[in-house]
Amino acid sequence: xxxxxxxxxxxxxxxxxxxxxxxxxxxxxxxxxxxxxxxxxxxxxxxxxxxxxxxxxxxxxxxxxxxxxxxxxxxxxxxxxxxxxxxxxxxxxxxxxxxxxxxxxxxxxxxxxxxxxxxxxxxxxxxxxxxxxxxxxxxxxxxxxxxxxxxxxxxxxxxxxxxxxxxxxxxxxxxxxxxxxxxxxxxxxxxxxxxxxxxxxxxxxxxxxxxxxxxxxxxxxxxxxxxxxxxxxxxxxxxxxxxxxxxxxxxxxxxxxxxxxxxxxxxxxxxxxxxxxxxxxxxxxxxxxxxxxxxxxxxxxxxxxxxxxxxxxxxxxxxxxxxxxxxxxxxxxxxxxxxxxxxxxxxxxxxxxxxxxxxxxxxxxxxxxxxxxxxxxxxxxxxxxxxxxxxxxxxxxxxxxxxxxxxxxxxxxxxxxxxxxxxxxxxxxxxxxxxxxxxxxxxxxxxxxxxxxxxxxxxxxxxxxxxxxxxxxxxxxxxxxxxxxxxxxxxxxxxxxxxxxxxxxxxxxxxxxxxxxxxxxxxxxxxxxxxxxxxxxxx
Amino acid sequence: xxxxxxxxxxxxxxxxxxxxxxxxxxxxxxxxxxxxxxxxxxxxxxxxxxxxxxxxxxxxxxxxxxxxxxxxxxxxxxxxxxxxxxxxxxxxxxxxxxxxxxxxxxxxxxxxxxxxxxxxxxxxxxxxxxxxxxxxxxxxxxxxxxxxxxxxxxxxxxxxxxxxxxxxxxxxxxxxxxxxxxxxxxxxxxxxxxxxxxxxxxxxxxxxxxxxxxxxxxxxxxxxxxxxxxxxxxxxxxxxxxxxxxxxxxxxxxxxxxxxxxxxxxxxxxxxxxxxxxxxxxxxxxxxxxxxxxxxxxxxxxxxxxxxxxxxxxxxxxxxxxxxxxxxxxxxx
Numbered sequence: 001x002x003x004x005x006x007x008x009x010x011x012x013x014x015x016x017x018x019x020x021x022x023x024x025x026x027x028x029x030x031x032x033x034x035x036x037x038x039x040x041x042x043x044x045x046x047x048x049x050x051x052x053x054x055x056x057x058x059x060x061x062x063x064x065x066x067x068x069x070x071x072x073x074x075x076x077x078x079x080x081x082x083x084x085x086x087x088x089x090x091x092x093x094x095x096x097x098x099x100x101x102x103x104x105x106x107x108x109x110x111x112x113x114x115x116x117x118x119x120x121x122x123x124x125x126x127x128x129x130x131x132x133x134x135x136x137x138x139x140x141x142x143x144x145x146x147x148x149x150x151x152x153x154x155x156x157x158x159x160x161x162x163x164x165x166x167x168x169x170x171x172x173x174x175x176x177x178x179x180x181x182x183x184x185x186x187x188x189x190x191x192x193x194x195x196x197x198x199x200x201x202x203x204x205x206x207x208x209x210x211x212x213x214x215x216x217x218x219x220x221x222x223x224x225x226x227x228x229x230x231x232x233x234x235x236x237x238x239x240x241x242x243x244x245x246x247x248x249x250x251x252x253x254x255x256x257x258x259x260x261x262x263x264x265x266x267x268x269x270x271x272x273x274x275x276x277x278x279x280x281x282x283x284x285x286x287x288x289x290x291x292x293x294x295x296x297x298x299x300x301x302x303x304x305x306x307x308x309x310x311x312x313x314x315x316x317x318x319x320x321x322x323x324x325x326x327x328x329x330x331x332x333x334x335x336x337x338x339x340x341x342x343x344x345x346x347x348x349x350x351x352x353x354x355x356x357x358x359x360x361x362x363x364x365x366x367x368x369x370x371x372x373x374x375x376x377x378x379x380x381x382x383x384x385x386x387x388x389x390x391x392x393x394x395x396x397x398x399x400x401x402x403x404x405x406x407x408x409x410x411x412x413x414x415x416x417x418x419x420x421x422x423x424x425x426x427x428x429x430x431x432x433x434x435x436x437x438x439x440x441x442x443x444x445x446x447x448x449x450x451x452x453x454x455x456x457x458x459x460x461x462x463x464x465x466x467x468x469x470x471x472x473x474x475x476x477x478x479x480x481x482x483x484x485x486x487x488x489x490x491x492x493x494x495x496x497x498x499x500x501x502x503x504x505x506x507x508x509x510x511x512x513x514x515x516x517x518x519x520x521x522x523x524x525x526x527x528x529x530x531x532x533x534x535x536x537x538x539x
Numbered sequence: 540x541x542x543x544x545x546x547x548x549x550x551x552x553x554x555x556x557x558x559x560x561x562x563x564x565x566x567x568x569x570x571x572x573x574x575x576x577x578x579x580x581x582x583x584x585x586x587x588x589x590x591x592x593x594x595x596x597x598x599x600x601x602x603x604x605x606x607x608x609x610x611x612x613x614x615x616x617x618x619x620x621x622x623x624x625x626x627x628x629x630x631x632x633x634x635x636x637x638x639x640x641x642x643x644x645x646x647x648x649x650x651x652x653x654x655x656x657x658x659x660x661x662x663x664x665x666x667x668x669x670x671x672x673x674x675x676x677x678x679x680x681x682x683x684x685x686x687x688x689x690x691x692x693x694x695x696x697x698x699x700x701x702x703x704x705x706x707x708x709x710x711x712x713x714x715x716x717x718x719x720x721x722x723x724x725x726x727x728x729x730x731x732x733x734x735x736x737x738x739x740x741x742x743x744x745x746x747x748x749x750x751x752x753x754x755x756x757x758x759x760x761x762x763x764x765x766x767x768x769x770x771x772x773x774x775x776x777x778x779x780x781x782x783x784x785x786x787x788x789x790x791x792x793x794x795x796x797x798x799x800x801x802x803x804x805x806x807x808x809x810x811x812x813x814x815x816x817x818x819x820x821x822x823x824x825x826x827x828x829x830x831x832x833x834x835x836x837x838x839x840x841x842x843x844x845x846x847x848x849x850x851x852x853x854x855x856x857x858x859x860x861x862x863x864x865x866x867x868x869x870x871x872x
Contacts (some may be wrong), residue, residue: 009623009624010624011624011626012624012625012626013577013579013625013626013627014577014578014579014580014581014620014625014626014627015577015578015579016579016625017579017580017581017625018579019578019579019580019581022584054558055557055558439552439795440552440553441552442552478558487556487557488555488556488557489553489554489555489556489557490553490554490555490556490564490565490567490568491553491554493554493555493567493568494553494554494555494565494567494568494754495554495590495754495791496590497582497585497586497587497589497590497593497790498578498580498582498589499574499576499577499578499593500578503568503570505570506557507557513578515578516578516579518584518585519584519787520584520585520586520780520787520788520790521585521786521787521788522585522590522787522788522790522791524788525788525789525791525792526791528553534788
């Protein structure tokens with residue numbers, strides 16, 4: 001009773017008043033799927049490794065990167081980066097240059113001689129991988145880290161598949177390719193070169209499972225009436241010859257027939273071999289060209305000409321006769337009967353390529369449709385224990401897709417060998433741009449990679465694009481918006497009018513104190529990256 | 540005053556960031572902030588005033604080493620924080636009357652001086668207690684040169700008593716006393732006053748405007764004010780979801796649109812002269828601000844636009860922009 005005059009109650013704190021009872025909806029922290037990760041055919045957790053790179057912890061970033069993809073230095077150069085097309089930052093200023101940070105991490109790892117982390121205990125199982133291309137190497141890598149003994153058989157004299165025999169040096173220097181292949185072999189993977197397989201069942205008899213990943217090295221042909229057929233050469237053969245150290249005989253005026261990436265690689269290679277004029281002839285328009293837009297732009301920069309909507313009718317006396325073509329509303333092509341000529345002494349054909357499936361044709365249960373092998377959701381063919389991926393199964397033929405197939409197949413092969421089933425974690429909702437609050441991101445222009453000057457690009461096989469420095473890689477990584485995943489900006493903690501957001505400390509994020517949260521939704525509205533969702537309370 | 544740290548992911552626009560040096564983060568991002576106004580208070584969902592008051596007081600607590608007394612005018616802030624016997628304040632806090640917060644603060648400051656204590660004094664009130672009812676006391680405090688930081692949380696009407704017009708209510712806004720009826724709906728055009736400009740006319744050491752739209756800017760200004768002595772005035776724009784008819788999650792967005800449209804200019808003045816402004820980052824028309832508030836809904840009723848009133852408000856924003864140079868050096872070019 002020692003209270004002052006007119007005071008009858010003890011002083012209390014407002015914290016006795018649980019305002020959480022007012023709430024009709026509550027905030028929930030979520031991890032949404034960033035669009036880059038969603039778009040990556042190799043299934044990389046791009047945002048997670050960018051987050052480590054943002055901190056300058058390149059080792060941790062690289063470790064996360066190679067959990068999914070053992071070829072970052074290659075991928076950072078040769079991937080057509082669907083991640084950047086999907087990047088939400090593209091709606092603000094320009095997409096994050098994911099590939100250049102990936103390349104930086106890959107190159108840094110090579111320079112620092114980082115090796116892959118420990119593998120799990122040996123399973124005692126043996127797996128045969130057919131083909132040392134991106135898909136085969138990826139599968140071999142994942143299987144080795146899962147504890148299986150892997151042997152790769154490669155028909156060609158060097159490893160790399162299309163990365164070596166399809167992608168020219170100026171896009172992918174061979175030291176980089178060799179270093180990343182070697183690091184996979186260092187896991188104990190056996191590589192047999194110039195070891196083509198004729199009978200899959202016979203060759204895989206001593207193995208517990210087999211993963212076939214044969215690339216599309218078989219060039220399609222098209223008949224062109226020509227006086228001298230020896231001056232019509234095949235693009236893949238050209239690229240392969242150059243890789244083998246031969247100097248193919250090409251003339252001064254080269255025409256390349258086709259509109260895919262191989263056509264452009266062949267054109268750019270011909271230019272570097274000394275062609276004075278190189279012209280790509282393609283039957284459809286630029287927008288319908290299957291080649292990647294970046295590659296088209298780079299070819300044009302190097303002075304390659306393109307004639308769109310033309311077909312080659314004949315090739316005689318150093319002259320091509322081209323017919324103009326029109327497309328109709330349904331995309332069909334029709335000759336117009338209008339002809340023109342193009343001076344050329346060499347024609348390079350790049351009109352599509354296929355996989356030589358002869359070794360699989362007779363295997364019991366294997367089904368081939370439209371010149372590719374049918375596989376189930378586990379990447380297994382109709383023949384038990386025989387899996388397939390990369391160019392030989394129905395999918396986009398890109399390195400990233402191939403690497404993704406290798407990983408996916410490895411997971412299912414592992415489960416198959418252990419008698420279990422691989423269940424993929426549930427996919428989170430994609431973090432779309434409308435879920436972000438972009439106000440909080442400051443403007444920062446994309447970092448431009450150094451580029452070789454045009455003269456040297458026309459005459460040498462030096463790499464066209466340079467890499468980032470550590471500083472510029474840090475800058476670029478920090479342009480990531482962290483879509484859908486908390487990056488601990490403290491905004492929710494700062495903007496809650498009721499102190500109902502509890503900060504848990506570094507790397508531990510936040511918690512909502514539901515005793516006091518009134519459900520106003522400010523935390524969710526002001527979360528820059530869309531990592532908070534409001535859900536209705538059950539009444 | 541506003542420091543801009545070059546940090547590419549979020550700039551200094553978010554409260555904190557795991558990559559930023561802790562000293563560069565906002566007080567509000569600190570796990571050790573005072574929470575001078577703590578949980579359990581009875582402000583409405585999404586209350587801008589509760590938010591603004593915590594931001595101001597936590598910054599002042601840090602700047603003063605927690606040697607701070609707050610004096611409160613009558614108003615929402617007083618009512619929702621102190622229903623007897625509970626208090627949401629975690630600092631010495633007193634309330635006397637609606638009109639006299641500035642005078643009481645003068646007295647507290649004098650008492651501290653007499654006792655030889657280094658304790659700072661902060662007076663605070665809403666726009667009603669500041670621009671109308673407590674205006675005489677405030678002007679006196681300025682004129683006497685008392686060592687008090689006075690903070691006005693401006694939600695542009697008497698919200699606690701049911702949304703009656705104050706002299707800070709913007710033109711055309713609907714309140715309980717300025718209904719959206721008749722030929723001149725909402726608050727009459729041409730009325731009201733700007734207390735920050737009047738405070739400047741007292742030639743006091745520091746006058747600033749701030750907003751819950753910009754945490755760093757607000758904290759910088761409070762910290763700067765706390766470094767100075769003598770009468771100082773900070774006027775904080777704090778949206779009221781109830782009175783303005785905006786969604787509770789839109790409180791900061793509404794405040795941001797007020798700043799970005801130019802309707803609420805952010806500036807600092809010393810001894811009567813404007814010395815700094817916070818430039819508009821992405822200018823928007825006032826319509827963007829008006830349309831998300833029901834108190835302006837009559838300007839856009841039935842798909843029509845009340846062109847005269849919208850233009851009047853736009854003219855106010857345009858005048859602020861040119862008068863204070865809110866588009867920054869690029870806008871001046």
